[in-house]
Every structure is written in C-alpha cells, then in structure tokens.
Amino acid sequence: MNLTKNQYQNVELIKRKLEIIFKKYNQNIFLNSxxxxxxxxxxxxxxxxxxxxxxxxxxxxxxxxxxxxxxxxxxxxxxxxxxxxxxxxxxxxxxxxxxxxxxxxxxxxxxxxxxxxxxxxxxxxxxxxxxxxxxxxxxxxxxxxxxxxxxxxxxxxxxxxxxxxxxxxxxxxxxxxxxxxxxxxxxxxxxxxxxxxxxxxxxxxxxxxxxxxTIPLDTHMAKICVQIGLTKRKITNYLTAEDITNSLKAIDPIDPTRFDFAISRLGILKHCPKKCIVEICCECPIKELCINWEESKIQSNLNKK
Ligand code: SF4
Structure with a gap:
C-alpha cells in the first residue's frame, strides 16, 4: 500500500495507540469478561x-x-x-x-x-x-x-x-x-x-x-472502530468487518485481528461510554484517535467562550 505522508503519520499514531491498549487489555486477567x-x-x-x-x-x-x-x-x-x-x-x-x-x-x-x-x-x-x-x-x-x-x-x-x-x-x-x-x-x-x-x-x-x-464485528465494536478512524462505514455488515480488517493490516499485516480482544474490552468493561464523558474519557489511552473526544473538546472550548 502506498501511503501519503499524512496517511503514514496517521497509521503510525493509530499503531502506537493500539499497541498501548493491546498491552493493557490483552491479558488473561480479562478472560473472565x-x-x-x-x-x-x-x-x-x-x-x-x-x-x-x-x-x-x-x-x-x-x-x-x-x-x-x-x-x-x-x-x-x-x-x-x-x-x-x-x-x-x-x-x-x-x-x-x-x-x-x-x-x-x-x-x-x-x-x-x-x-x-x-x-x-x-x-x-x-x-x-x-x-x-x-x-x-x-x-x-x-x-x-x-x-x-x-x-x-x-x-x-x-x-x-x-x-x-x-x-x-x-x-x-x-x-x-x-x-x-x-x-x-x-x-x-x-x-x-x-x-x-x-x-x-x-x-x-x-x-x-x-x-x-476477519475482525469479529458487532455493533459495539463497529461504533468504536468508527470513532477511532478504522472505518468510515456506518453499517455493521461483512464488508465493514473487512474494511476494518484492511485498516488493521496497515498496522499489522501479519496478524491484524490481534487487537480485537483489547479493543472490545473498552466496550465490554464499560471503559468506553456511549457519549464522551470527560471524567472517563480523559483516562482513555486512545482518546487522541477518537472523534468523540475531539468533539467534546471543541464543545467545552465553545462553552468557555
Ligand atoms: S475517548 Fe471516550 S468515547 Fe472515545 S474511545 Fe476513548 S473512552 Fe471511548
């Protein structure tokens, strides 16, 4: 895949952030969830x-x-x-x-x-x-x-x-x-x-x-993947699962679904609210990728004006 400089920087940022949640959540202590x-x-x-x-x-x-x-x-x-x-x-x-x-x-x-x-x-x-x-x-x-x-x-x-x-x-x-x-x-x-x-x-x-x-996709996983820019598709179907998997292949071409357990913990453990709640989201390791976080920052700046 030939990436532009901006796309390359974006992939690098997503990779860095996903590696953080992989390290945090891909642990057997979470198997009971x-x-x-x-x-x-x-x-x-x-x-x-x-x-x-x-x-x-x-x-x-x-x-x-x-x-x-x-x-x-x-x-x-x-x-x-x-x-x-x-x-x-x-x-x-x-x-x-x-x-x-x-x-x-x-x-x-x-x-x-x-x-x-x-x-x-x-x-x-x-x-x-x-x-x-x-x-x-x-x-x-x-x-x-x-x-x-x-x-x-x-x-x-x-x-x-x-x-x-x-x-x-x-x-x-x-x-x-x-x-x-x-x-x-x-x-x-x-x-x-x-x-x-x-x-x-x-x-x-x-x-x-x-x-x-292919990434196992349900509505919760789809929502988080849209938020963090892994897909623009809003429908939860097989093509969207393949689209997300292709984005993950830019990050790990050999093993793209290794991030699945970690990303899905955000929803399953209720670490990712439906709408951005600043007290919860400020702790989120991938907030820099998340459109909800960006929007809530814009909103709070507007409120201050
Ligand atoms: S910033 Fe908040 S809404 Fe966005 S992914 Fe993290 S926990 Fe979820």
Whole structure:
C-alpha cells in the first residue's frame, strides 16, 4: 500500500495507540469478561476446539448470561464434551437440553445443533478437518471457506425434525456468511483457534494464516472502530468487518485481528461510554484517535467562550 505522508503519520499514531491498549487489555486477567475464559478451563485440544465453537456460537447478549448459559450447556455435555458428542446416537436422549432456553434459542434448536456437531465430528474427526476441506491458502480472506463450512453444518441438520421456532433459532446460531451479516461469532471462533496461543487465543489450527482472519464485528465494536478512524462505514455488515480488517493490516499485516480482544474490552468493561464523558474519557489511552473526544473538546472550548 502506498501511503501519503499524512496517511503514514496517521497509521503510525493509530499503531502506537493500539499497541498501548493491546498491552493493557490483552491479558488473561480479562478472560473472565469473555466467553473465551470458559474454553481455557479445558486442557485437551479436541475439547477446546468444540467448546470454543459452542461458546462463540452462543456469544450474543449480556456476558453474565452468556457465561451462565455456557456453564449450563457444558454441564449437560459432561467432563469431555467431545467424547459425549462422538458417542451420541443419531437421536438425542430425550432428557438432554429438554428445558433449554436462551433468548430466542429453544430446546429444539440446541438439540439439532448438538446432533449436527456430533455427525460432523464423526464424519471428519474434528471441526478443523471439516473446515480445511475447502480452505485455500492463497485467498485473501476465509469468507469462502466459511461459507462452505457453514453449509456443511446446515446440510447435516437438513433431514432432522425441527419445529419452526427451532429452525429460526438454528439459522441464527449458524448465520450465512454469503449474506450481509458480519458473522461476528464465526469470525470470533476463527480468531480464537487460528491466532497463536498468547494467553488469550488458543493457536489450535496451525495451517491457516492469521492474515486471512476477519475482525469479529458487532455493533459495539463497529461504533468504536468508527470513532477511532478504522472505518468510515456506518453499517455493521461483512464488508465493514473487512474494511476494518484492511485498516488493521496497515498496522499489522501479519496478524491484524490481534487487537480485537483489547479493543472490545473498552466496550465490554464499560471503559468506553456511549457519549464522551470527560471524567472517563480523559483516562482513555486512545482518546487522541477518537472523534468523540475531539468533539467534546471543541464543545467545552465553545462553552468557555
Ligand atoms: S475517548 Fe471516550 S468515547 Fe472515545 S474511545 Fe476513548 S473512552 Fe471511548
């Protein structure tokens, strides 16, 4: 990328500031503010892969409820969730997830989801093998591989009996990356398993390049990225996730998504208010990048006049 002098100085400033929050937040003491913390409770890599997939799939809503729900799911799946799914018959024991309910995901949706994972594991041995079947190392992003991966999961559930609400829930759990959704939860899973083990991410899938990852994008992350100039796009969709990732590639071409955990802590830990509150924002390590901070300074200067 050929940058003008101003752009170069801007990239340098963003890099310096992002490195500060990376150092501050990319630490395992913050894992309890994230569903990823639950994955770290498992030591076996097969279990970590499966638990990571289930945990990222249910990573929507309030973090306290997400973690509570995941604890309940993994309690039902026993000590080794992978063994439980490998040994599962083609029909679920009627007692499993019978009373499950998390937001719009009902018992029928999660039961089908588990049966899908069970048959994928039996067919491919691991989620990684299933993903790698359509992986191309010369592609800029993993979006196409993800579309194939998701379609294989959906096809595995095609002939299963599921009620209308359950089907809607299942489509929500496994969104289509060929549509506009940023597919935050799929990209979160990929970040967790592909980025090298650094106390946060797991480094389980070693044959995929970190520069093919896309930032896991939700509305909170999108808002902060607009504020600090990583994108001008106001819509939270897959193209915006790719646009932000491209901006991050100017800062770290090899591992652009390494800043994700740190940037998202600003929102998750409520260190970044919806509107600039001077008492909070003056402590923010990236305030020099933030349009809200700039605007509030202008406003306070105007008020003084
Ligand atoms: S200056 Fe305030 S609003 Fe801007 S990123 Fe920092 S905490 Fe958030």
């Amino acid at each position: 994230d569903p990823l913390g639950i994955v770290h409770e498992y030591k076996n890599s097969k279990d970590q892969e499966l638990v990571a997939f289930v945990s990222s799939t249910f990573a929507f809503g309030n973090i306290t409820y997400i973690r509570k729900t995941l604890k309940a799911i993994f309690f039902e799946l026993g000590k080794s969730p992978t063994n439980t799914l490998f040994n599962m018959g083609s029909n679920l024991d009627n007692t499993l997830f019978r009373d499950f309910k998390y937001r719009w995901i009902n018992s029928s949706a999660i039961r089908t989801f588990m049966l899908i994972l069970s048959s994928i594991l039996k067919k491919y041995g691991s989620l990684e093998n299933c993903f790698l079947e359509n992986y191309k190392k010369d592609e800029e992003t993993l979006r196409d591989s993800l579309i194939h991966f998701r379609n294989k999961l959906i096809n595995e559930g095609k002939n299963r009996k599921i009620d209308e609400k359950g089907n809607q829930g299942l489509q929500y759990l496994l969104p289509d990356p060929s549509k506009s959704s940023p597919c935050k939860r799929f990209n979160l899973f990929l970040r967790w398993v592909i980025r090298p083990s650094d106390g946060i991410d797991l480094g389980l899938w070693r044959s995929i390049h970190t520069n093919q990852l």
